[in-house]
Amino acid sequence: MINRTVLAIGINIPVEEKIAIQKKLKHKDITLDVASIKDIIFTIIDGKIDVEIKDKDLKQYDYVWIQSGWNTTHMAYLLHLYLKSKEIPHNKTNAHSTKLSDIFSLASKNILVPNTFFHNGLKVNNENISDIEKICKLPCIYKTSLGSLGSNVYLIDKKTDIEQTIKENGKYNRYIFQEFIPNTFDYRVVISNGKPESVCRRTRIKDKFRNNVALGASEDFVNVKNVSKDILELAIQSAKALKLNWAGVDVVTDTDTGRNYVLEVNRRPGLTVKSSEISAACKYINDLVNITL
Numbered sequence: 001m002i003n004r005t006v007l008a009i010g011i012n013i014p015v016e017e018k019i020a021i022q023k024k025l026k027h028k029d030i031t032l033d034v035a036s037i038k039d040i041i042f043t044i045i046d047g048k049i050d051v052e053i054k055d056k057d058l059k060q061y062d063y064v065w066i067q068s069g070w071n072t073t074h075m076a077y078l079l080h081l082y083l084k085s086k087e088i089p090h091n092k093t094n095a096h097s098t099k100l101s102d103i104f105s106l107a108s109k110n111i112l113v114p115n116t117f118f119h120n121g122l123k124v125n126n127e128n129i130s131d132i133e134k135i136c137k138l139p140c141i142y143k144t145s146l147g148s149l150g151s152n153v154y155l156i157d158k159k160t161d162i163e164q165t166i167k168e169n170g171k172y173n174r175y176i177f178q179e180f181i182p183n184t185f186d187y188r189v190v191i192s193n194g195k196p197e198s199v200c201r202r203t204r205i206k207d208k209f210r211n212n213v214a215l216g217a218s219e220d221f222v223n224v225k226n227v228s229k230d231i232l233e234l235a236i237q238s239a240k241a242l243k244l245n246w247a248g249v250d251v252v253t254d255t256d257t258g259r260n261y262v263l264e265v266n267r268r269p270g271l272t273v274k275s276s277e278i279s280a281a282c283k284y285i286n287d288l289v290n291i292t293l
Contacts, residue, residue, distance in 0.1 A: 002029065003029045003030070003031060004029065004030050004031070004062045004063070004289045005030075005031045005032075005033065005060065005061050005062050005063075006025075006030060006031070006032050006033070006061060006062065006063045006064075006065055006285055006288070006289060007032075007033045007034070007035060007056065007058070007061040007063075007064045007065070008032060008033070008034045008035075008065045008067065008285075009034075009035050009036070009037050009040075009053070009064060009065065009066050009067065009079065010034070010036070010037060010066075010067035010068070010268050013034045013036070013067075014270075016273045017270075017271050017273060017278070018032070018034050020271075020273045020274070020278045021271075021278055021281055021282055021285070024278060024279070024282045025282055025285060025286070028282070028286050030285060030286060030289060032285065033056070033061070035053045035054060035056055037066075037067075037068060037072050037075050037076065037079075038072070038075075039053055039054045040052070040053050040075060040079060041053075042078055042082075049082060049085065051079065051082045058083065058086070058088055059086065059088065061088070062089065062289060063089045063090065063285075063288055063289050064079075064083055064088055064089070064090040064091075065090070065091055065285065065288065066079055066080065066090060066091055066093055067246075067267065067268040068093065068267055068268060069266075069267065069268050073093065073094060073096050073097050073098075073267075074096055076093040077093050077094065077096065079093075080092065080093045091245060091246070091288065092243070094242075094243070097242075097267075099143065099176065099264065100116075100118055100176055102242060102264070102265055103116055103176075105241055105242055106238055106241055106242070106262055106265070108241075109237065109241040111234065111237055111238055111241060111262055112234075112259065112260065112261050112262065113261060113262050113263075114136075114141070114178040114179040114180075114181055114261055114263070115135050115136050115137075115178065115179035116135075116136070116176060116177070116178050116179075117131060117132045117135050117136055117176070117177040117178075118175075118176050118177075129159065129162050129163060132162055132177045133159055133162075135177075135179075136177045136178055136179045136180075137179060137180075138156065138157065138158065138159065139155055139156055139157045139180045140155075140156050140177055140178060140179060140180050141153065141154070141155060141156070141177065141178040141179070141180050142154045142155075142156050142162075142165050142166075142175060142176070142177055143175070143176050143178070144175060144176070155180065156177075162177075181252050181254050181261050181263075182254060182255045182256055183252045183253060183254065183255055184203065184255060185201055185202060185203040185204075185252075186201075186202055186250055186251060186252040186253075186263065187199055187200065187201055187202070187227065187231055187235075187250070187251045187252075188200040188202060188248050188249070188250055188269065189227075189231065189232065189235035189248070189249045189250075189251060190247070190248050190249075190269060190276075190277055190280045191235055191236060191238075191239040191244070191245075191246070191247045191248075191249060192245070192246055192280050192281075192283055192284040192287070193245050193246075193284065193287055194236060194239070194240065194245070195236070196224050196227075196232045196235055196236060197224070197276065197279070197280035197283060197284075198221065198224070198275070198276035198277045198279070198280040199221070199222050199223075199224050199227045199232075199276075200219050200220065200221050200222070200272070200275070200277070201219075201220040201221075201222055202218070202219060202220075203218045203220070205218055219272060219275075221272075221275050221276050221277075224276075228260075230260055231251050231253075231260055234249075234251055234260050234262060235249035235251055235262075238262050238265050239265065242265055244265065244267060245284075246267075246284050247265050247266060247267060247269065248265070248266040248269025248270075249262060249264075249265050249266075250262065250263040250264045250265070250266070251263070
């Protein structure tokens with residue numbers, strides 16, 4: 001078999017994650033190299049566009065896998081334009097996306113998301129506060145449009161806390177309020193080329209409202225076959241709505257109503273070593289390379 005090379009460009013890819021994927025891919029004659037999207041340098045000299053990434057020659061790779069978070073989608077899109085101009089095989093990326101644009105895209109496809117209130121500015125008046133309380137109810141969630149790993153997310157219990165929270169976090173300039181969905185856990189469903197390849201049940205331990213593993217939540221990887229078809233289909237449709245072939249979809253079930261909601265769709269989901277998420281990533285890379293050749 002021909003040995004193929006893939007460059008994964010992402011945000012601070014953990015060493016353990018990289019090693020686990022590399023080891024598994026060796027059996028498929030695929031060599032994986034990694035780079036940080038933050039190391040990319042774009043230049044235009046005498047009308048010629050060029051891209052440099054720390055000792056990497058993009059033309060030497062059979063495939064470039066671009067992974068980006070909400071705050072680096074502009075970098076990913078510029079890289080896509082460059083790779084396209086050089087006819088280097090790679091995955092497609094959106095021009096720009098945020099948590100808010102994702103929420104709107106999902107809702108436009110009739111995918112259930114929490115009630116949401118958005119305001120692009122620092123000041124908030126009494127009318128807006130009343131609207132937030134009416135639309136999102138209390139307690140509700142406050143988050144910035146570019147946060148990740150559960151950062152810059154707050155639970156608002158009282159009406160008087162709404163304006164105070166905005167003032168304390170005013171530097172972000174854009175804020176999102178959302179309905180809080182009562183729950184005891186949520187699911188992270190990893191979608192690879194339209195199929196659910198890994199499911200993790202995440203249960204908060206110390207945090208009172210977030211099930212983020214980065215904040216100490218426990219992980220329980222479950223067999224995809226043992227997960228509700230409704231939850232899996234919701235995750236599949238969410239990735240499809242955002243035109244993502246690789247994504248981690250966070251789904252929560254309302255303990256009061258039994259309805260399933262999509263909280264977020266992650267373009268660069270963190271992977272747990274020695275879990276089905278690593279296998280899912282390897283399968284995705286293998287499929288990409290085989291489709292390209």
